[in-house]
Amino acid sequence: MIIRKEYKFYAAHRNEELQDKCRNLHGHRYGIVCHFEVQRTGSYSTLFSDFDEKIGPFLKEHYDHGMLINVHDPLYATLKQHMEVHGEDFKLREFQGPTSVENLAYQLFTDITEMGFELVRLDVQETDTSVITYDREDWARDQKAQIFSSVPTADTAH
Structure with a gap:
């Protein structure tokens, strides 16, 4: 069985590797849709609030109204x-x-999975017309490829 939950947060970032408008510092109202695999254990499988009590506060603390930044971006040292x-x-x-x-x-999939949830798919909406669908197979492939030598955790986020 799949439970679907939606969350939103605002964050700034830039794509310093690109040579277009996205190289500039800008922001988005990100929408994420989580698809969780759950097992029925009686009359219900999982309370919706079980997701909200962990994911909502985590997003608010670590992502909302913050800046997503590559630690190798020269802007990072300047900001620090x-x-x-x-x-x-x-x-x-x-x-x-x-x-x-x-x-x-990838990072959100990692964060949410580390909370103990069986996330099977994550949709991340960056703009009104642009959404990426990322699933467990994508996550496993990216982990194997070690797309980041190490990923940030709640302990290392500012």
Whole structure:
């Protein structure tokens, strides 16, 4: 059985490897749709609130109104220096690679799976007309390919 849950968050990022408008710092209202495999254990399988109690606060704390940033992007060092010099504390969600929607899908799939949920598919909407569908096979393939040498965790996010 599949349970489908939707969440939204706002975040800034840039695709520093591209030579187009997306190289500039900009933001999105990301929509994510999680598809969870659940097993029925009586009259219900899983309470919807079981997902909301973990995923909603996690997204709010680590992603919402923050900046997704590649730690290898030169802007990262500049932001870290600015924070230190001026005593500001920006919410930075650190990535070990570009902050493309594909890499965001990988990271979110990892984050949600590490919460103990059986995520089978994740849809990430970056714009009104652009959605990426990322499934368990994509995740396994990306883990095997080690798309990031190490992925950020809740402990390393700012």
